[in-house]
Amino acid sequence: MSKLPRSSRLASPVDTAVHGEYRITQRPDDPRPLYRFADQVGPDPEPGRYHLYAGWFCPWSQRVTIAHALAGLQDVVTVSFVDNRRDGRGWAFRERYGPDPVNGFTLLRHAYEATEEGFDGHVSVPALWDRHLARVVSNDFKGIGIDLATRFRKVATPVVDTYPEHLRAEIEDTDVRVDSGARLAALDERLADREYLVGGVLTEADIRVWVHLARLGPRITEYPNLYRYARDLYRIPAFRDTTDFTTYPTPDWSLA
Structure with a gap:
């Protein structure tokens, strides 16, 4: 994984007594998908433009971090990890894996709220962040993995072509x-x-x-x-x- 400069902001400890348990809010009358953001990486991605928020615990995140490694993107798309535990606020940045190195957010929710004002959906990892547009490009783990495997050939040499x-x-x-x-x-x-x-x-x-x-x-x-x-x-x-x-x-x- 790429080394990144660290901010110093960390979320407060998990506290379900104060913040409750995390719940995915998806109403039967809400037609929006659970993974709400599903844009693709542009056709000519630039090294350093994208950042991947991931979680060690999550199989969907690991699909993407494996694809990231096999695509040879360690120096092209930076990666950081949320804490392994969450309360009602969702995933957060704490001491074990360090602060958010891109935006200094203490909660991953803040990245989603920066993308959609008043965001009320599922705050999930993985999430791909666009530094230029200051927004989440995608939290569709399947789409992110395919993008990493296919869209960066001009700026990185893959170890393996995982999606021929x-x-x-x-x-x-x-x-x-x-x-x-x-x-x-x-x-x-x-x-x-x-x-x-x-x-x-x-x-x-x-x-x-x-x-x-x-x-x-x-x-x-x-x-x-x-x-x-x-x-x-x-x-x-x-x-x-x-x-x-x-x-x-x-x-x-x-x-x-």
Whole structure:
């Protein structure tokens, strides 16, 4: 991750007694999407223009930080992390990961409010910030990951092309959440005779599946092909360096 200058402003500690629990407010009569901002990065992105707000704990954030690393964007798109805990104010910047280095916001909510006055939606990570326009470009984790993989070729050399055009349809067909024994068994069978999920190469499909596998804990050992696959991916720096098992529900778990 890129090194950034630090401001000194930090949010006060999590206090649910004062601020309550965080709740996603989405009314049945509100047609706006949960992830409200979904603009794309411009066709000629400039190094240093964009900043990624992320969270170590979040699989959707990790999808994006892995894509960021594999796209070779460490010196092009800066990254910072919110605290792992939140109260009713939403995600915040605290001592563990440091202040917001771009805007000096204490709460991520402030970035959303700067984008939409009176913002009343879901304050989520990842969120991609545009320094020039002083707004959140997108909090659509799928769109951010694809943008990072495809739109920065003029200013960065990717380590891996994770979203090659000829494999995109198949990548999208394999975009399933790994949350049931049936899906795990199907993936385990699929990986019996292949190293990666699609096209024989590392792609966005592997990123999307791996972030859920890493959070399964020891249960993954019940599926030998998935276990081998997850351990092989963990040896790749972009996967390993974006992982902090202590922020997952199974803190004693490791694929090392």
